[in-house]
Amino acid sequence: MSQPPPPPPNQPPQQGGFGAPQDQPPQSGGFGAPQAPPPGGFGAPQDPPPGGFGAPQAPQPPQPAQGPGYGYPQAPQPPQAPPAPPQGQPQYGYPQAPQAPQGQPGYGYPGQQPQYGYPQTVPMQPQAPQGGGGGGKFKLNGPMGIVIGAVAVVALIVGGGIMYAGSGSDDNNKTSAGPTGGTGGKDDKGDKGGSADNGGGGSGTDTTNDTAQEKVPSNTSASVLFQVPAPAVKDKQIDSVAGSWLTDSVYAKSGVNQIVGYDPDNGGKKWTLPLQGETCAGSREVTEDGIAAVVTETAKRNSKGDHQACTQVVAFDVNTGKQLWNKTAETQGTAVPFGEVTISGTTVAVGGGYYGGAAFDLKSGKVLWAPKTGKCEDVGYAGGAQLVAVRKCGDYGDEEYKVQLLDPKSGSVKWTYDLPKGIDNAKVISTNPVVFGVDSGDDVSLSGATDVFSLDENGKLRIKISLPDGKYEHDCSIGKVYRCKGITVGNDKLYVPTKEHDGGGDYSQTNEIVSFSLATGKPTGERVDAGNDYELFPIRMDGPNIIAYKDAPYDKGPQIVSVDGKTLKQTKLLETPATDSVRSAISSMVPKSSEMLYTGGRLFMGQDLVSAPYSKNEKDYTAVGFGAK
Template identity: 55%
Template sequence: MTQPPQPPQQPPNQPPQGGFGAPQDPPPGGFGKAPGPGYGYPQAPQPPQAPPPAAPPAAPPAPPAPPAQPTGQPTGQPTGQPNYGYPQAPPAPQPPAPPQSYAYPTQPAQPQVQQGYPQTQQGYPQYQQGYQQGYQQPPTMPTPPQPGDGGSGGGKKISGQTTIIIAAVVAIALIVGGGVFYASTKDDDPKKPTAQGEKGKDGKGGKDGKGGGLPGQGSAKEKAPASTSAKVVMQLPQPKIPKDQIWNATGSVLTDDVYAKAGINELNGYDPDTGKKKWTIPLSGMACAMSPEVTDDGIAAVVTEEAKRNKKGDYEQCSNVSAVDLKSGKKLWTESAETNGMKATFKEVTISGTTIAAGAGTSSGGAAWDVKGKSLWKPKVGKCEDVGYAGGDQLVAVRKCGTYGDETLKVQLLDPKTGSEKWTYPIAPGVDNAKIISTNPVVFGQDTTEITASGATDVFSLDEHGKLRTKIALEDGKYDHDCGVNMVNDCRAIAVGNDRLYVPTRQHDGSGESYNRTNEIVSFSLATGKPTSDRVVAGENGEIFPVRMDGGNVIAYKTHSYQKGAQIVSLDGKTMKETKLLETPGTQTVTDAISGMVPKSNELLYGDGHLFLGKKLLSKPFSKDEKEYMALGFVAK
């Protein structure tokens, strides 16, 4: 059930003439053209309705009944869940399912035309409503550590060059990336890293490193500035790229003092207020990954290729792990790990406590170092290997065991200093993927029965002992989150907080007689798996998705619409009341450039009135009349 690469969703555009330079005003017509709007089936979600209590509150008026459903389209309710190979517990009594409340268009489905987002994320029918029905996986006791399964695993290794090429093709196809981060920090650990955007007293990062405890707890740090109208402070042009080559510029973080963005064979730091370059750190090769977390001392981790590419653009192994000091702009150390006599390759890197852990997503296994460069564990050849890690408040691993074709996965909470497991939650046989959505509480997702665009159709909530609390079904085609292929810590447009899972619905037809597309953010209980009454509508011709938690509030991104800029908003965790924090200029050049950045699928960082958008993969544009950017920055004060 490995997910194959998807075709590229967005044709590249022409890079600007010249190279990097100081920030400048948006050139007339210089920001790339925005694609047209997307099409699809309508989805008009309605909060779930239970049988009325003795004194029921007034219910919202019911929408009109839907017309006859087109032949061959899925129904609004799931048809059941697989039993996952475990004994099935008797289902709990469920209230009657609410009536279907959304309609389909009477005309045939139109071709999908993107509005700055991958085509696989548009045009799916129906929005899921009502209570999730069918299978509930029975709670599983955590298993004790097993002999030969401590630390990290190693194993089979395919050709390094082949692995890198396949990974790059998959990545560019899905335009993977984004800035969705969920874990936060404990105040009693001065070295505890903080998840992106949850750092520091002002929400961007800083020496205090206080993230407010668990996601969705504590006071919100993001406040609306005096003026939410943002100005452009950065337009980082894309360098000229040879034809038929794909370059890596993966990785960015935002702190109180610096916006750090991977360039070509280097990491650059910029002043968040002005966009001016502060320092440059040379790297061994192109950046493959960067930790979303930054330690309280301002240390981040970067995975790079082991050497610079030749003129032909031949890929190099992503085998070097470096620690960088974002305050001084210095590289502290660079290390690699071996498995089967060869250098291990890594696709992801994360920080938890003083531990930097790098995962492969392949058969190389995982490795870890402390922030000073001391090796903590290396990939091991054996029956088990670490696929990848997610850090922040806790270190969680996805581990694979078994022989080829008969592997099983498990989610484990690790001791970040030793790599030994504290508890293990086994994933049912036959499931070959798992994505960590949150590390505290531990929440992970998986595609259970088939490949999907979202990468996670089932989400599992675990308690502090590794026991299953509930399973949440996110039926394919109804929600618009995105978890990277063959990645463990790469889910975007999805957030965990307030003991809830926040997800966006697919865009669907809105109200009114004129053409109108919209979507919502909804939530599910991590205790029961059922939908809550939370519902925030994007508005006319808009789209909204969660970025991260801010204490008990949800930070969300709203796409631009006609003559209106994109917005960062804060959603109150109790009332879902919306507060605007930032709005980009609504000019055509700016909105075109933002569309070209594909915010949902690339790097999106917000903190204290600062919004930065960055690209992960670069390629030569088709058109000579448009300009491409590696990064854009906006500030509202």
């Protein structure tokens, strides 16, 4: 099968480390669509040459010596029983380098349904991006095959939700804002085992009844607290450093084969937790008592950089660096690889692998359920306030998908919402209320979710919201159940940023955050203006308020702002320095691809993949911290 198109020609970054001045100021650019101006400004990321890390579009990974591995764009035939993972070649469950939009397969590929987690190469003819933030989409060639057209599929979704009575009852194990709200170290609503947020970005849980936690620092002008240098990486190799977590006393960041805990105020190392291999995924949640989870490779990579299977599930204490347990889930005697991990209540749930999902007890590591053989399997889970599963049933090429609410302790199904054929995945945006998106249509969507569905507490459809491709700037990763960024839920509304467009001045660009009612599906008319040469990107909810990243023009520093949920008034919480060195250090950490955590006047931005720098004089960073007091 053909390979995806290579990344576009890249422009070498400025040499010099953190603090090195640049020759000329950059111009601002849109999220997710790097512009071609001189490097330096956040929002117009510098693009290193192929193989260099730092651009939103990562280089194409090397091809394995034999057989398709996870993350490579081949379409493997599903085995009848899981074979033992061969050593020395990439395995399913390893996180992929960010795909260039041109190479992302979407829902509705004619003639063939992609197997979950295996992005397939399909014949594509790229079209020129539409102006502003680099929108545009790609036509797929070939016959329609088995796929239902966009209009028919959406109509089926609206009418096709079926609620089944499931075993178990709501145990009222309420948690705080899931993966995206609040303090990152405390659970404002839940019991001590409940999962709290990680102060970070992505999908959001409705916290309308909560009180906003973020206060305005006395001085919002932030200083650089510290920067974490990127580890040494061999030429033409890519290493994973996925995962970052924040509590009141520790900022923890994955490195190569380890996690390191830092003092969030000065970057001093507090602890180091060695791992069996590189990280494949990290939980967005941190429990009230500081526990997080990560999926790692089963062993360190060899001298050739061959990926190992992502079979190890590790729970650890973010405050102390102590490993609580390291477990695997097996089916037919073989350890199963995973690509996602989430926490809900006292349950660690893992998915994103070909053989189905599993769950572990948070404190003991006891297996609560393991992947099951048969014609149905859990594709993945979304945690936080509730545990939501995306389930796939049927033979290869004829799968049907379901969204289910689970009891996190037993895995029993409380209700099921069926998706019609032709929709081959669902991306969970919020777990309470349950809100998910799908990508429907004949073209590949750049957003990953062109239609959003709101369900009630019984799993019945409330409303559908259409988000036409090219109009909005959210991003739901292909092959992931719980990785939507730039789109959040609160106040019984869906908040999403628009694409950049012409502003009020000459050559200026700007955008807005707009909202839709989860009850009616209609636009509310609310609009949060970024202002000329600024761009807003929602990170998470803070009670009724929206925490947003505000990209800035070349002579200003990016900001974190709080948007009042009632008045829509913006309040600046933090502004980064406007120096060339700072802009250079964070130029590749665009909101749609970086790990971004904000709480208590501190902002942490991190990478999840690293590669060799372009030159010996260049210095790359896996994380940068800013603080306002």
